[in-house]
Amino acid sequence: MTAHDLVFVIVGLVTAVSAILVVTSRHLMHAALYLALTLTGIGGVFLVLGAGFIALVQVVVYVGAVAVLFLFGLMLTRAPIGREALDSQNRGLGLAVAGALFVLLAALIIPAFGGESTAEVTGPTIEAIGIAIFADWVLPFEVLSMLLLAALIGAILLARREAGESGTEAEVTRIEMGEALADEPDRHEAVGTSAPAGELGAGGGR
Amino acid sequence: MSFYQQYGIVAIVAVFGALLYAVIMLVNRIMRPTIPSPLKLSVYECGVESEGVGWSQMNIRYYVFAFLFVIFDVEAVFIFPWAVIVGDLDATTRISPVFALVAMFLFIGTLLEGLAYAWKKGVLTWE
Amino acid sequence: MSPLGPLLLAALLFSIGVYGVIARRNAVLVLMSVELMLNAVNINLVAFQNLLFPAELAVSGQMFALFIIGVAAAEVGVGLAIVFNLFRNRATVNVDDVDLMRW
Numbered sequence: 001m002t003a004h005d006l007v008f009v010i011v012g013l014v015t016a017v018s019a020i021l022v023v024t025s026r027h028l029m030h031a032a033l034y035l036a037l038t039l040t041g042i043g044g045v046f047l048v049l050g051a052g053f054i055a056l057v058q059v060v061v062y063v064g065a066v067a068v069l070f071l072f073g074l075m076l077t078r079a080p081i082g083r084e085a086l087d088s089q090n091r092g093l094g095l096a097v098a099g100a101l102f103v104l105l106a107a108l109i110i111p112a113f114g115g116e117s118t119a120e121v122t123g124p125t126i127e128a129i130g131i132a133i134f135a136d137w138v139l140p141f142e143v144l145s146m147l148l149l150a151a152l153i154g155a156i157l158l159a160r161r162e163a164g165e166s167g168t169e170a171e172v173t174r175i176e177m178g179e180a181l182a183d184e185p186d187r188h189e190a191v192g193t194s195a196p197a198g199e200l201g202a203g204g205g206r
Numbered sequence: 207m208s209f210y211q212q213y214g215i216v217a218i219v220a221v222f223g224a225l226l227y228a229v230i231m232l233v234n235r236i237m238r239p240t241i242p243s244p245l246k247l248s249v250y251e252c253g254v255e256s257e258g259v260g261w262s263q264m265n266i267r268y269y270v271f272a273f274l275f276v277i278f279d280v281e282a283v284f285i286f287p288w289a290v291i292v293g294d295l296d297a298t299t300r301i302s303p304v305f306a307l308v309a310m311f312l313f314i315g316t317l318l319e320g321l322a323y324a325w326k327k328g329v330l331t332w333e
Numbered sequence: 334m335s336p337l338g339p340l341l342l343a344a345l346l347f348s349i350g351v352y353g354v355i356a357r358r359n360a361v362l363v364l365m366s367v368e369l370m371l372n373a374v375n376i377n378l379v380a381f382q383n384l385l386f387p388a389e390l391a392v393s394g395q396m397f398a399l400f401i402i403g404v405a406a407a408e409v410g411v412g413l414a415i416v417f418n419l420f421r422n423r424a425t426v427n428v429d430d431v432d433l434m435r436w
Contacts, residue, residue, distance in 0.1 A: 004209070004334040012342045019346050019369055023353035028362070035365050042346075042372050047213065049339060051379045054398050057283045058375075061402050065276040066368065066409050072272050073361045073413040075264045077420045079427075087356050088429055094355030098348040105344035110337065116385070117335045121209065123383040124392045127294075129399075130287030132392040135300045138309050140396075141284065144403050145316035148277050151407035152320040155273050156329055158414035159266050266417060273410040280403045 004121060008048045015041030026086060028074045036067040050123035270329045274321070281317050285310070339380035346373035360416045360426045364409060371405045 018037040025031040039062040046055035079085070124132075133141055249255075288310050295303040324330055346369055353366025375398040382394025420426050 002334060005338060008334065008338050012338060016342060016345055016349075019349045022369065023349055023357065023362075023366060028359065031362055031365060035368065038346075038369065039372065042376060045339065045342065045376055046379055048209075049334075049376075049379050050209065050383045051395055051398075053287070054375075054379055054395055054402075056286075057399060057402055060283055061276070061279055061406055062368075062372075065272075065279045066406055069269075069272055069276055069409055069413060070361065070365060072264070072269050073364070073416060076266060076269060076417055077361060077426045078263070079359050079361075086359055086362065088358045091356045094352045097355060098352035101351055102344055102348035105347070106341060109340045109344060113336045113340060116337075118384045118387075121334050121383060122387050123379075124387070124389075124395060126287050126290050128390075129392055129395060130291035131300055132390070132396060133284070133287055134291070134306045134309055136391040137396050137400075140400055141309065142312055142316075144284075144400060145281075145313040147404060148280060148407050149316050149320045151411050152273065152277050152317075153323055155410045155414040156270055156324055156327055158411070158418050159270055159273075160327070160329055269413070269417065273414075276406050276410060280406050283399075283403075 004048070008045070011041060011044040011048055015045060028079060028086070029071075032067065032070045032074055035070060036063055039063050039067060048121075050121040052123070053126050053129055267329065267332070270324065274324060277317060277320065281314065284313065334384060336380050336384045339376055339384070343373040343376040343380070346370070346376070358427050358429055360419065360428050361413070363428060364412050364416070367412075368405065368409065371401060375401055 015038055018034045018041060021034040022031050022038055025034055039058065043055045043058035043063065046052075046058055288306065292303065292306050292310075295301060295306055350366045350368075350370030350373065353369065354363055357363050357366060378394040378398045378401075382389070382392065386394070416426055419431065423430065425431075
């Protein structure tokens with residue numbers, strides 16, 4: 001085991017532990033913050049693997065933008081917290097499937113790559129990546145811009161609601177209160193600013 | 207420059223920063239008086255007791271702004287390698303400078319179309 | 334450096350993501366688990382590129398990782414917008430409650 005492997009083991013352990021905390025945490029916010037830590041750890045893994053540019057992209061896009069998007073997602077939806085509310089009854093099944101999958105993958109990987117070892121870790125430079133994008137990958141590059149455009153338009157259409165469009169908040173007839181709310185029947189009187197779930201999209205049309 | 211020369215300094219700075227924080231907090235803990243009281247744990251607020259939960263409904267418009275940021279973040283990521291190479295391109299390289307320029311402006315133009323759509327739809331303005 | 338470490342880490346992260354998708358009820362947490370799985374794939378791609386084929390001219394592994402990051406960002410955006418619509422119409426983000434297509 002070289003020193004490089006040792007550095008990798010340290011970074012990988014942090015990543016793996018925080019990834020486990022993402023799927024076992026009882027608080028939504030904690031799960032999102034552990035996800036940010038996991039994504040940073042994966043950026044560290046890229047750095048150890050000699051892919052500095054991908055590590056930068058990981059930090060800029062995932063930690064800087066996607067993790068924030070998830071925090072927005074948690075703040076825009078109201079969900080009860082606690083183990084029973086966050087986890088379904090399938091925990092045992094999930095553990096069995098995930099465990100079996102990991103054992104299967106490990107049993108395939110270890111014989112296949114156990115003997116291989118690279119003396120020095122080198123990755124392509126950012127110049128090589130830039131040339132490759134425009135020489136070999138220019139079509140996927142342009143298609144990606146169309147995909148992002150489609151995603152943007154789709155997200156705008158899904159997230160906001162036009163004024164006078166059918167299916168306004170009057171449609172919401174049943175608002176199921178989660179466990180966290182059950183003991184606070186007079187929440188709406190007490191907290192004037194917190195609107196019921198049905199008014200989530202109302203701001204878009206007014 | 208090897209991997210350890212490149213990132214060793216970063217690691218040293220990170221470790222030193224963490225140590226500095228730990229030492230300062232330790233000194234703080236040793237020197238301060240400790241008189242626990244349940245009153246100190248109550249929420250500090252003038253006048254009325256706070257009621258309800260800490261959660262309140264956010265406006266969904268913030269989300270559209272956040273997603274616009276994500277889209278242009280991805281765009282910026284692709285501009286980095288382009289900016290590195292575009293100055294060095296000439297007839298001897300695998301791609302011509304005009305081709306790289308057109309490809310990148312096609313990319314930016316497609317995404318600007320999305321921004322124009324958002325603008326036209328009125329999601330960028332607050333009434 | 335041996336490719337065994339990155340590949341095993343990627344397998345572990347992918348399995349954790351599978352567990353999260355099966356065991357979690359909150360739709361936002363399910364999306365987070367999907368992100369974990371996508372990132373596990375990225376580790377694999379970068380490890381194969383840099384440890385086994387470092388001199389390849391087309392930089393395929395890192396390009397795949399780059400495009401997957403871009404596509405994943407778009408996927409999260411639309412996925413969360415769908416979750417918000419679900420929350421607006423049903424006042425829940427519990428995936429167990431959304432069983433209209435179940436048979």
